Amino acid sequence: MTFKKFFYTTLLLSACFITVTVSFNIYMNEYGLFGSAKGKSIKIWDNERTSKYLLSYNYIPANFEGILIGPSVSDNLDTKKISGYKIYNASLNGGNISELKYIVENIIHNGNLKFIIVCLYPYITKDHGRKTSYINQKEYWSSLGSMQTLKFYGHKISALFGFSHDVYNDYGYNNIKLLAEKSTATKQPIIKIDNVAITKLTLNQVEFIDGIAYNELLELINLSRKRGVKIFGFYYPYFMANYDEKRFKTYKEKIDKIFDKNDLIWNLNDDEHLAFRCDLSNYYDGKHLSREGANYLVREINDKLDMFYRRQQTFAK
Numbered sequence: 001m002t003f004k005k006f007f008y009t010t011l012l013l014s015a016c017f018i019t020v021t022v023s024f025n026i027y028m029n030e031y032g033l034f035g036s037a038k039g040k041s042i043k044i045w046d047n048e049r050t051s052k053y054l055l056s057y058n059y060i061p062a063n064f065e066g067i068l069i070g071p072s073v074s075d076n077l078d079t080k081k082i083s084g085y086k087i088y089n090a091s092l093n094g095g096n097i098s099e100l101k102y103i104v105e106n107i108i109h110n111g112n113l114k115f116i117i118v119c120l121y122p123y124i125t126k127d128h129g130r131k132t133s134y135i136n137q138k139e140y141w142s143s144l145g146s147m148q149t150l151k152f153y154g155h156k157i158s159a160l161f162g163f164s165h166d167v168y169n170d171y172g173y174n175n176i177k178l179l180a181e182k183s184t185a186t187k188q189p190i191i192k193i194d195n196v197a198i199t200k201l202t203l204n205q206v207e208f209i210d211g212i213a214y215n216e217l218l219e220l221i222n223l224s225r226k227r228g229v230k231i232f233g234f235y236y237p238y239f240m241a242n243y244d245e246k247r248f249k250t251y252k253e254k255i256d257k258i259f260d261k262n263d264l265i266w267n268l269n270d271d272e273h274l275a276f277r278c279d280l281s282n283y284y285d286g287k288h289l290s291r292e293g294a295n296y297l298v299r300e301i302n303d304k305l306d307m308f309y310r311r312q313q314t315f316a317k
Contacts, residue, residue, distance in 0.1 A: 030152065032059030039063070044168035045156035048075075049099065049134040050148065052090055052172060056103045061111025064088040064171075068301075069100045070119025073236050073287065076294050080171040082302045087117070089172035094131065097124045097216045102135050104220055108227050115230035117301060118221075120255055120265075128212040207244075207251040218258050225262075232304065233259065237268035237297070239286045240277045264308055268300070 029035065031054035032042050042059050044051040060067065066087040068079055072094055079087040090103050107113055130136075142148055158164040167175045224231055235252060248269060259265050269277070276282055282293030289297060 031055055037062040041170040043170050046152045050139050053135045056106035060088045060107050065114040068117045071095050071123040073121050074119035075174040077298055078173040081298050097213050098128045099135055101216050101220050113229050116224055118233040119236055120233050121236040122207045125209045125213040127210050207247045221258055231263040233265040235267045237277050239283045
């Protein structure tokens with residue numbers, strides 16, 4: 001075979017391989033990017049950041065009326081259990097407001113979002129900027145064929161055949177931390193608050209608010225208002241042994257300034273929720289919620305939504 005013939009044969013085979021790969025990925029449409037995503041059920045199999053970013057283009061806007069955003073502490077809230085509302089959990093494990101903003105802006109611009117629920121926890125505003133290169137427009141076209149796509153199918157096949165854990169559902173719920181719910185926290189020294197035995201843990205609670213991150217959260221809330229998106233938010237409940245009231249109030253006072261009287265914001269660190277926050281069984285590591293704790297918070301969110309929309313219906317009459 002001459003070099004010229006070899007070159008053109010190689011070129012033809014390469015073109016065929018690329019065509020087949022791209023066609024296969026468009027057909028599979030694992031992120032719902034192409035065509036109508038209405039009524040589809042799409043789970044995450046690999047790389048939460050890339051997946052939720054790509055799902056924000058079409059799948060989430062087409063199928064959900066509301067979203068929940070926050071860092072890892074809200075990532076394990078199963079919004080599929082919230083009755084009467086279709087809410088996607090767009091939280092990110094280790095995510096800050098810069099990363100969350102990419103996802104939310106996509107959803108707002110590409111759909112008719114009705115409301116947003118913000119988990120207010122210091123982690124999302126302690127720094128700014130993307131922590132990885134995964135949330136990037138290039139990922140859109142990379143979904144048609146790349147090493148990341150190959151890795152995706154590897155993880156999906158592994159989970160489907162039981163070789164690894166299936167940790168997400170089609171509502172964005174991340175169950176990875178609850179799979180290992182046996183906490184070593186119960187081995188820690190016990191202290192008492194209001195005669196309730198709880199564990200004293202040493203965790204780095206960071207209440208520092210980065211200026212750029214603060215402005216990004218403000219920009220996101222303003223965009224939501226401009227587009228007619230109702231804003232809900234809750235201050236995440238601290239395990240009582242790790243709660244510093246003075247630091248929390250300083251944090252809350254500044255964050256409160258972002259919201260106005262039309263927003264529904266509630267504080268889960270008040271006296272009403274003291275018993276919950278003193279119960280170590282609601283936290284599997286003293287910070288993230290256990291399965292029982294997560295279910296409790298999901299019910300709290302459901303109650304707040306019901307209360308608001310029932311009141312709106314009453315006023316409308």
